[in-house]
Every structure is written in C-alpha cells, then in structure tokens.
Amino acid sequence: MAQTDQIIAEKPSEQADLTASRCKELSIALAQFPRVSLGHFPTPLEPMDRLSAALGGPRLWVKRDDCTGLSSGGNKTRKLEYLMADAMAHGADTIITQGATQSNHARQTAAAAAKCGMACHILLEDRTGSNDPNYIMNGNVLLDRLHGATVSKRPGGADMNAEMEQLAEQLRAKGVKPYIIPGGGSNAIGALGYVNAARELAEQATGIGLKIDALVHATGSSGTQAGLVAGLAAIQSDIHLLGIGVRAPQEKQEAMVYDLAVKTAAHIGTGVEIARDLVRANCGYVGGGYGVPTDGMIAATKMLAQTEGLLFDPVYSGKGLDGLINLVKTGYFDGMENVVFLHTGGSAALFGYADSFELPGYTT
Ligand SMILES: *Cc1c(COP(=O)(O)O)cnc(C)c1O
Numbered sequence: 001m002a003q004t005d006q007i008i009a010e011k012p013s014e015q016a017d018l019t020a021s022r023c024k025e026l027s028i029a030l031a032q033f034p035r036v037s038l039g040h041f042p043t044p045l046e047p048m049d050r051l052s053a054a055l056g057g058p059r060l061w062v063k064r065d066d067c068t069g070l071s072s073g074g075n076k077t078r079k080l081e082y083l084m085a086d087a088m089a090h091g092a093d094t095i096i097t098q099g100a101t102q103s104n105h106a107r108q109t110a111a112a113a114a115k116c117g118m119a120c121h122i123l124l125e126d127r128t129g130s131n132d133p134n135y136i137m138n139g140n141v142l143l144d145r146l147h148g149a150t151v152s153k154r155p156g157g158a159d160m161n162a163e164m165e166q167l168a169e170q171l172r173a174k175g176v177k178p179y180i181i182p183g184g185g186s187n188a189i190g191a192l193g194y195v196n197a198a199r200e201l202a203e204q205a206t207g208i209g210l211k212i213d214a215l216v217h218a219t220g221s222s223g224t225q226a227g228l229v230a231g232l233a234a235i236q237s238d239i240h241l242l243g244i245g246v247r248a249p250q251e252k253q254e255a256m257v258y259d260l261a262v263k264t265a266a267h268i269g270t271g272v273e274i275a276r277d278l279v280r281a282n283c284g285y286v287g288g289g290y291g292v293p294t295d296g297m298i299a300a301t302k303m304l305a306q307t308e309g310l311l312f313d314p315v316y317s318g319k320g321l322d323g324l325i326n327l328v329k330t331g332y333f334d335g336m337e338n339v340v341f342l343h344t345g346g347s348a349a350l351f352g353y354a355d356s357f358e359l360p361g362y363t364t
Helices: 002-006 014-030 049-055 076-089 104-115 133-137 140-146 160-173 192-207 223-234 250-268 295-307 317-329 347-352
Strands: 045-047 059-064 094-100 119-126 150-155 178-180 214-219 240-245 338-343
Touching: 014 192, 014 223, 045 192, 049 059, 049 295, 049 317, 076 104, 076 192, 076 223, 094 104, 094 160, 104 119, 104 140, 104 347, 119 160, 133 140, 133 347, 140 150, 140 347, 160 178, 192 223, 192 250, 214 223, 214 317, 223 240, 223 250, 240 250, 240 317, 295 317, 317 338
Parallel strands: 059 338, 094 119, 094 178, 119 150, 214 240, 214 338
Antiparallel strands: 045 059
16 A cells, blocks of 8 residues: 555654644543453554545545454443453442343443453343344344353333343342443443543554544444543544434434533543534434444445455444445545544444345355
8 A cells, every 4th residue: 555655754743742742641641540451452543445446535544443352343342441440440240231132332241241250241122123033143142142141131112221220239139249331331431442542543643644634433322432522632633523323313412422521521530621512423324213224334334345345233333334435425524635434343243134235145
C-alpha cells in the first residue's frame, strides 16, 4: 500500500506533540482504575482501499476492535477489562448480565468470567420472537454455553434489570457473591474502555501521521459512544464522531449517550465538560427494529465480505456499515479525507442469522 507510506509525516507537528501529551495525561488519569487484561491491544488500524475505491469518497479505514481476541472479539472486551476488575475488587465470585438472544456482550462476558475464574449467569431477552433454531441455539448462544455460562430466557419487554436483581437475591441467599454487569456493559466503569480506545486511536493515528476527520460506529446501549465522546473531549480532539443507531430513535439514543458521557467524564474526574452537540446519532438504518435484518445491512455485509474480506454482524456493525456506505454516497463526508469505521465485532452472530443472507449453494 504505497499510499500508506506517503502519509507518514516527516516530523511530528506541533498539533501531534500536543495530542501526544494530552494522551499521556489521559493515560495517567485512567491508571487510577483497576483493569484486568482480557484482550489484544492496541487493535489494528487498517485502510479499506478496495471499499474506498468502490465508493469514491474519502479514504476509509477500519479500527479492528473485532480483533480484541476474547472469544472471537468485539467491543465489549474493552469494557469488561474495567468491569471484571471492579467485580474482583468487590470480592465477587459470580457475574450476572443480560442481553438479547444473540448478544455479543453476553458471549464476551461469559468468556471474561471463564478467564477470571468466576461463574456466569446470562439472562437472554427474546426481543425478536424468532424460533429459527440457529437464532436461538447457534452463534453467540452456542459460545455462551461453551464458555460454561448458565443461560436462561426472558420474554421480550421483560424488566431485565429487575430480573437480574431478583437472580442476585436468590444467589446471595445461597452464599454466592454476585456482581451485576448492566446490558452492554454500559455504565461509567465499562465506558472507561472506550475512553481509553479514543486515546489509543489518537496515538495510533499520530504515529503514522494520519489525520482522522471522522469516526463512525454502531451505537446501542451507548457505552462505546459515551466513552469515545468523553475520551475525545479529554484530549481535545476535533474528530467528528457519529454513532449509527440500531434500536432507539435519534433523540432517545443521543440523550442516553450524552447522559453516560457526562457520568463517565465525572467518573474519570478530569473536569472535562461534555458539549451536547458532540453527541450525534443517525438512527435511520434500524429498519424493522433491533436485531431485525434489513436489505441495507445484508448488502453492506456482503459488500465488505467481498471487497475487504471482513466479517461484520447483522445486528450492529452491519447496520452501522449500511449507514457509513450510504452517508459516503450521499456526501455526508464531503471535504473530509480520512474516515475511520470502528469495527465493534459481532461476527459470531452471523451463525445465528445464516438464512437471512440467502447465499448461493454449491455449484456442480
Ligand atoms: C454492543 C455492540 C455495539 C454497540 O455498543 P454499545 O456500547 O452497546 O453502544 C456495536 N457493535 C457490536 C458488534 C456490539 O456487540
């Protein structure tokens, strides 16, 4: 990739020096929080040149958080490094968490609990009503069970926080010491993982002389975006951050992200103000609802598999990618040179949605 070489700066600019020193300060602030090592960091930052050529917009890059390493990877690993450390600090021996049937968060939590020598109880909410055997037993559900988690189902619309509390009570009565991780690992502790990811990405870009104009990713339970908002604010980055929603309407999604970003910044205690207009979500790619496949997601997932050899997922990163591709085509990034898509993982869910892709069979 000759183009990659050309962007390597001759000498670090003043801006690069400033970013480097702010990243260092943020590292020091984050070092006050306990963290267990669960993944492979830094994750790679790679150009997607065949996709960029096919779309004809800015140069597109991918930040490979699908390569965090834990049980096929994904964004929850960064959050779990802080959450599992907090669980241990509280003397817990058992983790309780919840998610949708094909939850990537549940799978990474089951793996993290295994690695930390803790038991794990997972409550899965049936948000789609699908009876497809792949959906209910394969993909992430297969891996939850393989990692030794106890898995139980709850109907769609159940109060999952109340369900987790109730289970925790029952376990406490038996002398177990449970620790509840909220859905998606999204609270001010989990979001620290993405504060640190903002720092990691900024340092990585500075290291290769790359100026990132925009960062795009799928946003759901909001911890990823909230952490990025707080992290980018802490290093005074002007990267344009955009979340592509997978469930809630825009107003609700942005309010959730903003609320958690403010809490996360307060938790770090660096006194950084979070401006409300730094929180942007485009929720125009959800389609029929959370976890329900869309034509755009299918097309985007196939396109990336076939132009870049990359695997995305039907629930999150595939819809995020659909958003990215459409926004490139409609000129959202016009005037920008480098746009990074944060790959939040999720490919294990593909096996829960095998039939949605209507792929050709064998040829003779
Ligand atoms: C959970 C998840 C997201 C969304 O991250 P949040 O922090 O919940 O907003 C995006 N992509 C994948 C693959 C996920 O599993």
